[in-house]
Amino acid sequence: MTQSNEQNPNSVKRVLIVGGGFAGLNCARKLAANPNVRITLLDKNNYQQFQPLLYQVATAILGPGNIAFNLRGTLRSHPNVDVKMTEVVSIDLNTRTVDTAEGQHYEGDFLVLAAGSQANFFGTPGADEHSYPLYSLHDAERLRSRILAMLESADRDPSLVAKGALNFVIVGAGATGTEMAGAFGDMLQSSLKRGTRDKAYKNLAVDRGQILLVDGGHAVLSTFSPKAQTYAAKMLEERGVQIRLGTRVKEVGSGHVVLSDGTRISTHTVIWAGGLKAASLSDNLGVKTGHGGRIDVEADLTVPGLTGVYALGDFANIADKDGRPLPQLASVAEQSGKWSARNILSDIAGKPRDPFHYFDKGIMAMIGRNSAVAEVGEHRHELQGAIAFAAWLGVHAALLSSTRAKIEAFLEWAWDYFGGARGDAVLDRAEELQINWNDDGEERISAVSPASSQTDKTS
Ligand SMILES: Cc1cc2nc3c(=O)[nH]c(=O)nc-3n(C[C@H](O)[C@H](O)[C@H](O)COP(=O)(O)OP(=O)(O)OC[C@H]3O[C@@H](n4cnc5c(N)ncnc54)[C@H](O)[C@@H]3O)c2cc1C
Structure with missing residues (x-):
């Protein structure tokens, strides 16, 4: 006490x-x-934002209304609570x-x-100005529009792919970056996959879109067990995500990033999940x-x-x-x-206060459809794959504030799971279409690719 x-x-x-x-x-x-x-x-804000699902708004699985809840509505039955925006x-x-x-x-x-x-941009030059953080509803909506702006631009003018239109760089391979990368990999595959009759972008092929996940550490999901890390990396790679570990982003520009190993990548969408x-x-x-x-x-x-x-x-x-x-x-x-x-x-x-005791229910991360990792309880009982995916859905639905929010989220998840088009692929921020395709007048423009011939290095 x-x-x-x-x-x-x-x-x-x-x-x-x-x-x-x-x-x-x-x-x-x-x-x-x-x-x-x-x-x-x-x-x-006049709402509570549900940050764990922001990446699902950014990748158009859920709409903003599924993850933001009006504070007055939530507290309306309490006459002694006054909300001020x-x-x-x-x-x-x-x-x-x-x-x-x-x-x-x-x-x-x-x-x-x-x-x-x-x-936290850790003082990385250009990151504040040019990257897309993922920490608020506003961030998620902006990022969704930016991703869609890139897909629309490349579909209209495929020559923009060589200018980095379909290169997406995610900074930070913690839970936020990993969940974003996995969901985004699923999104690109369903939007661009060759041979899919009802794919959204008929003129683009999935191998033209590149997602690069960069982290200065030596594993994705560093707070999880080595087994979960290996599984997560494999699931990301299956979704076409390229993982670059032991590498930091040194600089972000309006049309490029420079990595700590000197690699310069043309990109107009740097997603900041770095801290x-x-x-x-x-x-x-x-x-x-x-x-x-x-x-x-x-x-x-x-x-x-x-x-x-x-x-x-x-x-x-x-x-x-x-x-x-x-x-x-x-x-x-x-x-x-x-x-x-x-x-x-x-x-x-006039009674004594008690020291806070945290009841640890464990940690979990979603990597994509049917793929998740969970470490349940204080003793970290490990789950992977479809069972962890189901557990993730259950836990996150339970955290949503109302029955209506839970039902709506489940309907959207089911719609996405069974292959329906992403209902919230709405480009509603016109400013995200303003893209500097000639970043800094630089000529060294290249696509991200596992083949090093397609990346170039700053000296
Ligand atoms: C992308 C992402 C994914 C996450 N995923 C998970 C997950 O899967 N599981 C998990 O357990 N946790 C997750 N987290 C962490 C979790 O969301 C946070 O720990 C939690 O939201 C913290 O709650 P909080 O009330 O402290 O802060 P917040 O939820 O951030 O609330 C702070 C509130 O303060 C308000 N505010 C800030 N400044 C001011 C000001 N100057 N004046 C007035 N109001 C202000 C904001 O508008 C906001 O409503 C995630 C976080 C992020 C960003």
Whole structure:
């Protein structure tokens, strides 16, 4: 048990939550059961985005509406929860007050920081400007339009293939990059496969599309077992994904990337799945931040040295019972959200707070149709193939917030699985059609290919 923060249990307490993702939303829902607590939930979007399925929006398996849920709708049955769509721009942790981009000011008896994370480009030149991160609904919709813009352009003018139209580079072979690569491999095969009568792009062949997965480490899915890594690599290769390990992306341009081994590849679609850091709000909080700019928290999820301030989910460095940092996972965020609510209620009741205990259900990643890996439970019972694929569908459907969302996602998955055209292949961001086909006036344009003759090197 850790120290308590004494409050008068009879007065109404105001809890201010910044961020309505897995962590903030679960905190709000649990607190809402107590009528003596008034909760204000601030989020820059009016929806919760379900990040684990972003890659399915980017590859047109699901539509945006399948993975984004209106916060007011989700919380409508709780009269003591007030949702405000607003961007928080500064926070005073000592007074538990926040200021918003619209010039408003909010204050709480408790402050819960759950602003999540954002892409970390690690200072890679050009990555911020030219790559396509995959960390928000906006990112996923933009990327979907970009992929479709490339397919449409190459179909209209096949000479653009030599300018890299169908070269796609994915940076980072963790779960995000691997899931994206696998789903994208399936998408290209179903859109372009030779001999498929109903393929979407009649003038393009699948061997013209190239997906390159690049990672500085020595395995795909580095947090999984070696057996799962081998399986994942094999499944990706079966989908035409070329894996380049031990290699970093050194520079991203509007029409190329340069790899750490000097290879220069013509591409107009660099997908950034290279890492995360805490949301930018953590930059100016005036507290020491830890790995990835995240807020170090005590075992009970409070921020050290402050009264009534909690940090949760991806925004916080939360340690497990052995002091090791917990990963940035939806289940960690969800459980820390509920746990912080419990500790806030203890604070109000004048009871001691409990240290957070994470219930580890395991990890899983989808590689494509009928192919997934799962390591279930604390003891990591390994599953692969169709059974892991089914487990993945079940677990992700269960995490969706409403019955309607679950049914709709299952219908879309079934439609995709049984070979229907991808219903959400909609190019709705016209700006993604603005492509610089003559990147930097460079003449060294080549296609990605396992045959090294088709790549060139910068000296
Ligand atoms: C592509 C991808 C795939 C993933 N796949 C999996 C998976 O398969 N399984 C798994 O367990 N986990 C997965 N994760 C991780 C998981 O999604 C995160 O751990 C989880 O979303 C973290 O929840 P959170 O509430 O801390 O943050 P978020 O869900 O990111 O929510 C943060 C909220 O804060 C809001 N916000 C941020 N800044 C401000 C501001 N200044 N003002 C107001 N509001 C703000 C945001 O709009 C957002 O709604 C994945 C993540 C990504 C990016």
